[in-house]
Amino acid sequence: MKNIIGRKVGMTSVFTADGRYVPVTVIEAGPCPVVQRKTKATDGYESVALAFGDVKKSRVTRAITGHFKRAGLEPKRDVREFRAGIEGIEQGAVITVESFAAGDRVDVAGTSKGHGFSGGIKRHNFSGGSASHGQMIHRQPGSNGDTNAGHTSRGSRRPGHYGVDRITHQNLEIVRTDVERNLLLVRGPVPGPKNGLVTVSLSVKTKVSA
Numbered sequence: 001m002k003n004i005i006g007r008k009v010g011m012t013s014v015f016t017a018d019g020r021y022v023p024v025t026v027i028e029a030g031p032c033p034v035v036q037r038k039t040k041a042t043d044g045y046e047s048v049a050l051a052f053g054d055v056k057k058s059r060v061t062r063a064i065t066g067h068f069k070r071a072g073l074e075p076k077r078d079v080r081e082f083r084a085g086i087e088g089i090e091q092g093a094v095i096t097v098e099s100f101a102a103g104d105r106v107d108v109a110g111t112s113k114g115h116g117f118s119g120g121i122k123r124h125n126f127s128g129g130s131a132s133h134g135q136m137i138h139r140q141p142g143s144n145g146d147t148n149a150g151h152t153s154r155g156s157r158r159p160g161h162y163g164v165d166r167i168t169h170q171n172l173e174i175v176r177t178d179v180e181r182n183l184l185l186v187r188g189p190v191p192g193p194k195n196g197l198v199t200v201s202l203s204v205k206t207k208v209s210a
Contacts, residue, residue: 001089002099002202003082004029005052006184007195008110014176014185024175024185027108029200031182032095035071035079037086048086050095052197053077080199097177097184105203109168110192118162126157167191171205 006029013023032050040046055077057065068075071091089095100106120126120141129137145153152158172188184200192198 001048001082001095002085002104002106002200003048003050004095004097004099004184004200005032005050005078005080006030006182006198006200007053008190008192008198009183010194012185016175022175022187024187025190027184027186027190027198027200028182029184030094030096033071033073033076034089034091034093034095035068035073035076037089037091038081045083046086047081047083048089049079049081051076051079078197082199082201084204085202096179097182098179100174100177100184100200102174102176104174105171105206106174106186107168107170107201107203108172108186108188108190108198109166109201110190110196110198112163112165112167112191113193114163116162117160119159120157123159123162124157171203 006027009026009028011023011025013021015021030052032052034048035051036049038045038047038049051068051073053076055075057075060075065075073092115122119139121128121139126141128139129135129142131138141158144156144158169189169191172186172190174184175187176185177183178185186200190198
């Protein structure tokens with residue numbers, strides 16, 4: 001099963017077997033116990049629920065505690081469901097980075113960094129105004145359409161809340177795995193800040209030979 005939950009540790013660079021020096025993002029992934037196996041007969045669809053991250057028992061509700069107790073597991077901080085590539089996986093199994101190998105292509109999903117209320121230059125990459133010759137507009141947005149419409153035009157780009165969105169970067173390459181330390185070294189952009197929660201799945205763009 002090439003699905004796992006982890007946290008973004010940071011970035012480094014490594015040499016590959018063919019001598020390339022590549023930048024990678026380090027993800028501490030798993031081990032992730034299978035908390036629940038959902039089926040069409042009982043839930044209407046097929047999925048596997050994985051858990052990740054230690055948590056104090058005092059911070060877990062009784063409902064969640066009972067959910068883990070039925071599975072014979074200690075409570076974990078995060079639970080995520082996966083619907084693809086779950087054949088043969090049953091409740092109680094443990095998913096580790098051993099399921100992945102160098103060269104695998106994966107999709108990594110997470111929550112992007114929050115930037116609060118941001119202006120157009122930072123949020124939409126607008127160009128700033130002139131900085132000389134009496135120009136008084138430096139970082140303000142320019143004309144944005146009809147001012148008599150009585151409402152904001154749909155799709156107009158304006159200052160506003162920026163970040164804290166669910167982002168998925170597709171078709172990233174796994175450069176190396178470290179089973180002993182539960183690490184995945186991924187080449188490509190991984191969303192979110194350091195210690196941010198991410199999910200790693202087999203890329204939907206990967207061509208599987210018949």
